[in-house]
Amino acid sequence: MEKFSPVGEKDITRAILTEFTKQFEEYVESDCVIIGGGPSGLMAGRNLTKAGKKVLIVERNNYLGGGFWIGGYLMNKVTVRHPGERALDELGIPYKEVRSGLFVADGPHACSKLIASACDNGVKFANMTVFEDLILKEDGRIFGAVINWTPISALPREITCVDPIAIESKVLIDATGHDAQVVKKLEERGLIKTKGFGAMWVEKSEDLIIEHTGEVHPGLIVTGMAVSTTYGLPRMGPTFGAMLLSGEKASEIVLEKLG
């Protein structure tokens, strides 16, 4: 068997450090920063990079995919209602039609294909990184996000006086799911009033999410479950078509804004 190259510890450390820093420096300024790497955020990022835009996804976890790994109740089959299978086709995710208009796919297969497609198209990630705040300037317009390492927020305050840093972006997307964390930062400042997501009503929820996906504040687009939380729309439980198509719509709106 061929021997591994004689590359040592310092070379490995330098390679990681140099490549990480180079990328970080480049993405301190992006066309679009997406907060949250769940299905809606990944889909939005994938489509934006496919259209040639520079996109960074900020994700507080080490892993990407949000709730898309599991369909519900810890069962790893994910469902999609028509016309959401269009997104599955586009991503090359295998599925079967279990009844007219209802499709089932394997969670791990669906989620890994979506992540891979985002990566293949050029989305970059700041994982283990938490969104803390907004950059707000003239007329309340958003200019980017304030971020910190996730572990810092998990440590006791008295030993972690570590200020966050800021990254600039032409447009920001809130894809943080049920928490709508970016929109909530506007609410804290009295700039918006969120309603909280409503009780489950599948037949209504998904169409309403797509309808309400859009710009909630100059420079901020909301997608996925964060749309339900912002506008008080019914939740849909473990079905993901609206997450994927909301991400798609968010990307179209961002493209229109960026020109």
Ligand code: 48H
């Ligand atoms: C960095 C953050 C922060 C932060 C959160 O929850 P998600 O999967 O969100 P969506 O909207 O793409 O998909 C929702 C779907 O998974 C779901 O739960 C459905 C359809 N529920 C229906 C129902 O009835 O309940 O992903 C959000 C991502 C996660 O990976 C979080 O870790 C991340 O955002 N995130 N990242 N900084 N402050 N907050």
